[in-house]
Amino acid sequence: MTAVNGRASTTASGADAGSAGGSAAAGYGPAGDTVAAVVRQWQAVHPRIDTAPMEIIGRINRCAALLQQAEDAPLRHAGLTRPEFDVLGTLRRTGHALTPGEIARETFSSGAAVTKRLKQLGERGLIERHGDTRDRRVTHVHLTDAGRDLVDRVLPEQLSYERTALSGLDDDAQRGLAAALGELLVQLEGRLGGPRG
Amino acid sequence: MTAVNGRASTTASGADAGSAGGSAAAGYGPAGDTVAAVVRQWQAVHPRIDTAPMEIIGRINRCAALLQQAEDAPLRHAGLTRPEFDVLGTLRRTGHALTPGEIARETFSSGAAVTKRLKQLGERGLIERHGDTRDRRVTHVHLTDAGRDLVDRVLPEQLSYERTALSGLDDDAQRGLAAALGELLVQLEGRLGGPRG
């Protein structure tokens, strides 16, 4: 990913901090986080504006950017980008071979992007392709032993890193946040993701 | 945002759906969102693993990806990418000229990326540069009238779009989520963003 790129100045694409409002780094005052500072600036410029969405969406984006930056460390140490790890992880957790199309749907990426990643991962011996004998348009992708071992080695490191990143919140706060995000996600997936098949 | 590119197949950067675990699109069962389905798959493969971090981080990433996709619509309609709008918005909300370095810090992007965006935006007549007379390394960037008008026109559309995206949650849920995310963000910014100056 670009997404995996470090920023830290963080990444682009990845993820910019601000929602509609962009983002702020310096000089955040009384209330605390950078998003609150951005909202305050907008309020000063356009007092009538309803900035409520920024307080959720801006924060989600900013959290995603910061976490990604942090999470990249263990992955990069293993020589993987996040999208590459997503491919391997998808194969590992489903437990069976998948077609490139299925991987694309599972990881929410384009088919072309998956093709490129599979090429890379294949060259490194982490996955293999086998053509379908029935339908020769289709290929089946599966993890090699090396690929499976890599996932099983990296995943605990990754989760440990994530636990550390979240450790500023107590267990109750974490459970509450997970539940609230789950509620939002159900809404968004129904609304934006389409009444999926 | 890279984190914030549209995907939706969405984009990179932006943001993949899964945290450590990658992401799932199809076949989500009882509990509801795609992240819950991914977590269930991992539990089946590695029953001892503590997947709690995925339930927060995976959901943040997935929400960011979905929202981005949705939010890109009004911006694209105005011929802007999100990072470009972030630059314009930063100039608008601070209310005065900024140097490229300051813009980079405000938008959490690299200096090189800002240089490219400023070039684009300058060619479209939305911003202008003026060299500093004291320190000739420095340039000052400010919005043109056209740039300011564009921001003032797009921002309400953007916020309106965001409000719609969030409308599945009632006001209390939105306030609670904003507060919980703010708490997390304060922690992350202190921990990962550095004890900023």
Add this chain to the structure above:
DNA sequence: CCTAAACCTTTTACTAGTAAAATACCTGCT
């Protein structure tokens, strides 16, 4: 004064994504 170090911005070379076209194949209809 003059040089070394630090700084701000831009340039260069490269990477990884996207959209759309191309390729190859299957399915169903007549």
Add this chain to the structure above:
DNA sequence: AGCAGGTATTTTACTAGTAAAAGGTTTAGG
């Protein structure tokens, strides 16, 4: 059978980011 249309994957042309180096300028020390 043969062809129209749809599907799965890859390829092509391009875009926008990154890291690192370069260019030009100021600041501090001797």
